[in-house]
Amino acid sequence: MSRYLPDTSLVRQWDTHRLIPSKYRSDAASVLVRIADHDEHLADIFDLDNATNDRLLGEKGLLPGIGEHELVFGVPHYRIVNAAFTHAHPLGSRFNGPDRGAWYAAFDIETSQAEVAFHRTVEYAEIGRFDDSVTFDDYLADFSAELHDLRAGSSFAACLARGSYVASQALAERLLDLGALGIVYPSVRRRAGTCLVCFRPALVTNVRKGPTYRFTWSGTAQPQISSGPM
Secondary structure (H helix, E strand, O other), rough: OOOOOOOEEEEEEEEEEEEEEHHOOOOOOHHHHHHOOOHHHHHHHHHHHHHHOOOHHOOOOOEEEEEEEEOOOOOOHHHHHOOOOOOOOOEEOOOEOOOOOOOOEOOOOHHHHHHHHHHHHHHHHHHOOEEEEEEEEEEEEEEEEEEEEEEOOOOOHHHHHOOOOOOHHHHHOOOOOOOOEEEEOOOOOOOEEEEEEEHHHOOOOOOEEEEEEEEEOOOOOOOEEEEEOO
């Protein structure tokens, strides 16, 4: 591998963790039901919502950042997988830009919780209010792939900056253009934690739903996390 790109390692990791807000689970009642006056009105609202749903647009080949041939179909939780790649944050994330999402996961649940808690807390800090309770579903997935490895050395330390995604997004764009599969890297939010980002939907395998966790902010930046029936 070029000295200007990180080397690759074979990563075989089962039971990785990705926490997703419970409101996105397939059996969750749509918030649109609450604003509909009757069934016909609800159908019209769903049609309008579907017309702007990035996952559905991506599955029809109508998004610029990812082709429908890359997405997955007919496997458990395929909508959850596809949504990760089609619903990119408007500003992008650490290793993806705004036009194409990616599947982020942690090797252990504590690291996944730390990552989620950090990003939610940043949002609450912006409005100056730490008062919320949100449930997240844990989606486990297995990986076996050659991933670019940032766990050793300091050559790509800028890609792990705590407050900037400039270097990491630039690296991810280069790697994506070269056909890379993803990156394995040390968690920025939890010491000793390990994360991976997968660039290719087909490599997110054996996806299944795990426990649900409730994050509760009660006036402070540190949430209480509980598990169990929700």
